[in-house]
Amino acid sequence: MKVIVPVKRVPDTAGDKPLDPHDGTLDRDRVEMVLCPMNEYSIEEAVRLKEQHGAEVRVLLVGPQSAQSVVRKALSYGLDSAVQISDDAIAGSDAIATAKVIAAALRQEEFDLILMGAQATDARTSIVPAAVAELLGLPALTYARRLQIDGDRVTVDRESDEGWDVVESTLPAVVSVVEAINEPRYPSFKGIMAAKSKPLDVKQLSELGLDASEVGLAHSWAEVLDFEPRPPKEPGRQVHDDGTGEVGAQALVDWLVEHKIL
Amino acid sequence: MSELLVLIDHAGGAPRKVSTQMLTRARVLAAATVSPVSAVGVGAGAARTADRLGQFGAQKLYVWDSEEATRYVTLPVVEALQQVFERSGARRLLFPSTNFHKDVAARLAVRLGAGIITDASDLQLSDGDMIVSKDVFGGATITRSHVRGDRPALIGVKPNAFAAEEVAGGPVEVVDLDVALSDEARRSRVVEVVAQAAGDRPDVGEASIVVAGGRGLGDASGFELIGELADVLGAGVGASRAAADAGWIPHRHQIGQTGKTVAPQLYIGAGISGAIQHRAGMQTSQLIVAINKDPEAPIFQIADLGVVGDLYKVVPRLIEEIRRRQG
Numbered sequence: 001m002k003v004i005v006p007v008k009r010v011p012d013t014a015g016d017k018p019l020d021p022h023d024g025t026l027d028r029d030r031v032e033m034v035l036c037p038m039n040e041y042s043i044e045e046a047v048r049l050k051e052q053h054g055a056e057v058r059v060l061l062v063g064p065q066s067a068q069s070v071v072r073k074a075l076s077y078g079l080d081s082a083v084q085i086s087d088d089a090i091a092g093s094d095a096i097a098t099a100k101v102i103a104a105a106l107r108q109e110e111f112d113l114i115l116m117g118a119q120a121t122d123a124r125t126s127i128v129p130a131a132v133a134e135l136l137g138l139p140a141l142t143y144a145r146r147l148q149i150d151g152d153r154v155t156v157d158r159e160s161d162e163g164w165d166v167v168e169s170t171l172p173a174v175v176s177v178v179e180a181i182n183e184p185r186y187p188s189f190k191g192i193m194a195a196k197s198k199p200l201d202v203k204q205l206s207e208l209g210l211d212a213s214e215v216g217l218a219h220s221w222a223e224v225l226d227f228e229p230r231p232p233k234e235p236g237r238q239v240h241d242d243g244t245g246e247v248g249a250q251a252l253v254d255w256l257v258e259h260k261i262l
Numbered sequence: 263m264s265e266l267l268v269l270i271d272h273a274g275g276a277p278r279k280v281s282t283q284m285l286t287r288a289r290v291l292a293a294a295t296v297s298p299v300s301a302v303g304v305g306a307g308a309a310r311t312a313d314r315l316g317q318f319g320a321q322k323l324y325v326w327d328s329e330e331a332t333r334y335v336t337l338p339v340v341e342a343l344q345q346v347f348e349r350s351g352a353r354r355l356l357f358p359s360t361n362f363h364k365d366v367a368a369r370l371a372v373r374l375g376a377g378i379i380t381d382a383s384d385l386q387l388s389d390g391d392m393i394v395s396k397d398v399f400g401g402a403t404i405t406r407s408h409v410r411g412d413r414p415a416l417i418g419v420k421p422n423a424f425a426a427e428e429v430a431g432g433p434v435e436v437v438d439l440d441v442a443l444s445d446e447a448r449r450s451r452v453v454e455v456v457a458q459a460a461g462d463r464p465d466v467g468e469a470s471i472v473v474a475g476g477r478g479l480g481d482a483s484g485f486e487l488i489g490e491l492a493d494v495l496g497a498g499v500g501a502s503r504a505a506a507d508a509g510w511i512p513h514r515h516q517i518g519q520t521g522k523t524v525a526p527q528l529y530i531g532a533g534i535s536g537a538i539q540h541r542a543g544m545q546t547s548q549l550i551v552a553i554n555k556d557p558e559a560p561i562f563q564i565a566d567l568g569v570v571g572d573l574y575k576v577v578p579r580l581i582e583e584i585r586r587r588q589g
Contacts, residue, residue, distance in 0.1 A: 013400065013538055013539055013542055014538050024405060038520055094377075096371055096378060099372075119520075121520060121542075122398075123398070124381070124523070125378075126364045126365075127364050127371075127378060129365075130336065130364070130365040130366075130369050131368040131369070131372055134368065134369040135372055140369075140450070141335065142361070142365055143361050145513070158335075159361070160362070160455075160457075160514075161360075161465040161514065162457040162460065163455075163456040163514075165452050165456070166453040166454040166456065167335050167450060167452050167453060168450070168451055168453055169335070169449050169450040173450075179503075179507075179513055180506075180512070180514075220410075221377030221378075221409055222377045222379050222407055222409055222410070223407060223409075223410050224405050224406070224407045225406045225407060226405070226406050227398075227403055227404060227406065228403070228404055229402065229404075230397070230403060230404055230546075235563075236562075236564075236567055237566070237567050237568070238557075238565075238568040238569075238570065239568070239569050240569075240570045241569055241570060241571025241572070242571075243571070243572070244579075245571065245572070245577075245580075247571075248553065248569040248570075248571040248575070248579075248580075249576050249579035249580040249582075251567070251569060252569060252580050253580065253583045253584070255551070255567045256584075259528075259549060261471070261495070261549075262587060
């Protein structure tokens with residue numbers, strides 16, 4: 001069984017997020033970049049498929065040369081190999097253009113299962129897994145909180161607002177996972193050392209048969225026109241309770257009345 | 263101008279709040295361009311939404327009221343929408359920016375060659391162009407975007423971005439769709455739908471008020487208290503990642519960078535310190551209240567009202583007082 005885990009390099013949520021004043025994209029040179037935290041779950045699930053089904057797992061990352069440390073980080077969890085799509089023309093791609101690059105890269109790979117995070121922690125659009133599936137003509141079982149592979153059948157508990165839907169399809173398929181699916185382990189020292197020598201292919205767009213006129217900032221269909229920082233909030237009121245709950249509760253009630261909630 | 267389409271989210275024929283919120287905004291936008299507002303409803307019971315949608319300004323309802331549509335994953339809605347775009351010549355669709363509908367929109371965008379923008383917090387028209395505001399980086403920055411050129415535009419609207427307002431509308435013209443599902447659509451089946459009883463409690467993603475609990479609750483039973491406060495306020499229940507990871511509450515209640523992003527009228531956090539990962543999912547709430555023992559908890563930096571105290575003392579008294587006022 002062959003599994004491909006597309007991963008994303010994202011800005012650290014805890015860090016600053018400067019936007020490039022010229023084009024409204026994230027100024028990725030000025031922020032600390034990390035492996036998307038959601039990928040810890042897709043990677044963990046892939047590691048489990050290695051353990052249970054002897055799966056061969058390959059990492060896919062779309063991103064500049066400097067993102068290679070994130071590829072190695074992903075490999076350090078015990079995955080087998082990686083392919084990185086690196087091309088200046090990709091910079092600034094919107095979600096659909098990014099999905100096109102991922103889909104073009106996947107067309108050159110052999111796989112039974114594509115395992116993604118349900119939403120990257122930066123853009124949080126959640127549309128890439130379904131868009132990749134559509135581009136490849138594959139089923140997409142998204143927001144998986146449980147994944148089961150049985151022969152060529154894949155079954156997923158798909159998280160819903162009320163609980164979950166049990167959904168199934170045949171392989172090959174795209175699955176995206178939510179946090180509830182597992183508890184990620186940390187990479188081992190051995191894994192970290194081994195990651196340095198795992199095979200890594202680096203490809204450019206031309207090798208994928210994808211034209212530069214289909215991707216990148218200038219060719220994305222959705223365009224950021226301008227942006228502004230959210231105005232800072234006025235400091236609010238703070239009340240210290242007297243230890244009985246009475247003062248705190250009264251302040252809350254008064255405030256809720258003042259704001260017409262009660 | 264061609265019709266402005268609004269994809270309806272409904273539960274067996276009862277429109278969810280986001281549907282009437284989107285229609286209200288669509289009405290204003292459509293009036294400016296003298297274009298009709300048409301709703302699109304798919305799934306069992308969808309036809310029953312017509313009267314209600316009319317009260318919020320829908321002039322037409324394209325409907326595929328069918329059990330079959332609910333038996334397969336995502337593609338029944340995609341294929342129904344494809345047919346609506348073909349028949350109506352529409353160029354714009356508003357859809358609920360929820361997990362399920364984002365999958366629909368992603369596939370539809372690829373099929374139509376459409377541009378897609380999710381999570382809109384505001385929509386404006388500028389020279390006929392639809393300008394979409396959205397919060398990025400956990401609400402630290404607001405961007406304004408549009409779909410380039412004359413491509414179809416699919417715009418995801420966040421629940422609670424707009425207030426729903428009824429109008430005295432005329433009758434809704436109902437147009438039945440005749441969808442013959444593709445073989446591809448039949449490849450992914452819904453085997454079972456598991457709904458956990460939530461009573462009358464609204465979903466955290468679309469509730470107007472959210473009461474959330476975190477590590478400070480101490481254990482799972484704390485969510486009984488959180489739930490009680492939620493119920494007296496008609497609120498949904500949220501949680502920090504720590505509380506969800508501890509197994510105190512299902513992950514679908516989790517708010518934050520890897521959970522849901524909520525923007526209710528009022529957010530009340532109890533026993534939540536407000537790590538940046540949590541704030542990324544709630545700091546665009548209109549009003550924020552925090553109850554925490556630690557006066558240095560970061561959530562107080564963004565709280566309109568902060569109560570420093572023991573939530574197990576404060577919250578029961580609060581519930582009691584609200585009940586007393588409600589008689």
